[in-house]
Amino acid sequence: MQLVRYLCKPILKVNTVFVRSYPGIREGAPRPAQVFHKMAQQDIPEVTEAPLMCYNWMCPYVHRVTLALAHKQATINMVDIDLANKPAWLPKFSPHGKVPAVTYNENGQQQVLYESLVLLQWVEDYFSKGPELLPGTPAQKAKGRIIISRFDGAAVSKFYQMVRCSDESSFAELLHGLKSEFAWLEESMDPTGPFMMGPTPTMVDAACAPWLLRLCVLQKLRNVDVLAGFPKLQKWLAAYKSHPDVVKTIKPPPNVDWEQGMIDIYGDKYAGGFKDMSKAAAQA
Ligand SMILES: N[C@@H](CCC(=O)N[C@@H](CS)C(=O)NCC(=O)O)C(=O)O
Known part of the structure; x- marks a missing residue:
């Protein structure tokens, strides 16, 4: 049975969901993977200490966060969500089923964060070693x-x-x-x-x-x-x-x-x- 599961795994990894990554700079933060990972719609992404964002390329609210990450020279893993065919596991990562949402373990507890403007401040706080996102007096x-x-x-x-x-x-x-x-x-x-x-x-x-x-x-x-x-x-x-x-x-x-x-x-x-x-x- 174990062998069957092992052999089936690569077949499940079809091209429906991607995890993207950007090079990170936060000291002490776990380094996200440097390559795109592909997961099947039914494969629940693992929650780890590396933040993972539910993403969709056309969403302007997601775009706010990717822009902030880029200005912060920061990296984050992203899982591509097909909004017309949402994966069953999405509520575990985004309670309202919307993108963007970020999840990761902090002190052993899963954190679920959402609302793009809140996430902009989270980027500022989490990647605190990066360039200030809102400098000035x-x-x-x-x-x-x-x-x-x-x-x-x-x-x-x-x-x-x-x-x-x-x-x-x-x-x-x-x-x-x-x-x-x-x-x-x-x-x-x-x-x-x-x-x-x-x-x-x-x-x-x-x-x-x-x-x-x-x-x-x-x-x-x-x-x-x-x-x-x-x-x-x-x-x-x-x-x-x-x-x-x-x-x-x-x-x-x-x-x-x-x-x-x-x-x-x-x-x-x-x-x-x-x-x-x-x-x-x-x-x-
Ligand atoms: N107020 C939210 C809005 C997020 C939002 O509406 N995202 C859209 C995509 S652009 C979404 O996930 N829609 C899916 C749905 O409503 O089912 C934010 O600022 O993050």
Whole structure:
């Protein structure tokens, strides 16, 4: 029987779930594996002292965390979750069945952590030897957190509503609202940038970026250039997109272009394909 189990094991290791890894720097932290591991949907990942994150390449909330990890020069193992076909073991790793979620053993107890903004602070605390993710005076840090809180509350929901919206007057109203948020963001950002808090990317960039990087979805599916008239955000986007930390986080599945992949997924799932909103945009 043991022999049968042993022989069957490699057959179970089909290409449904991957554990990814980044090189780590935290002193004393267990070193994650350096290669992709493949597991079958039914193979429960082992909980160890090395943090493991439930991941999905298209999820903007996951993207926040991978960006923070990259800025922190930190590593973590990741297990790829198919959100359309969630593995039965997911609740043990993510109580609400959502990504991102991080689990690992601390003092012999399994920890289960979730909510992307909480995880950004966890990255800061866990990988405490890395570059500070929110540097500055207490007031500067607080201002960074004000940006995160306002962006998370207003801009993110307007983005989703605009992707879903097919009515021109509601779209114009939403775009007007998003533009007010962007005007406030431009005023609140560091005056010279190019990043939100100054010359290097911080937790504030990681928290806001996933939706700014996904504005291509509104451009292609709604024919609207949301950043027109926002030179500081345009400069931010150009600098951030090409930053080596950010480039590391752009990991679409094989043979998929990241931007086109996003446009296709949002188009199918939320936007109902293309609708020209350029006239509505002119009224916003
Ligand atoms: N508030 C959560 C949102 C996470 C979230 O909604 N993740 C989506 C993927 S982008 C998810 O896992 N959806 C699966 C589901 O709702 O069943 C966070 O900030 O982490």
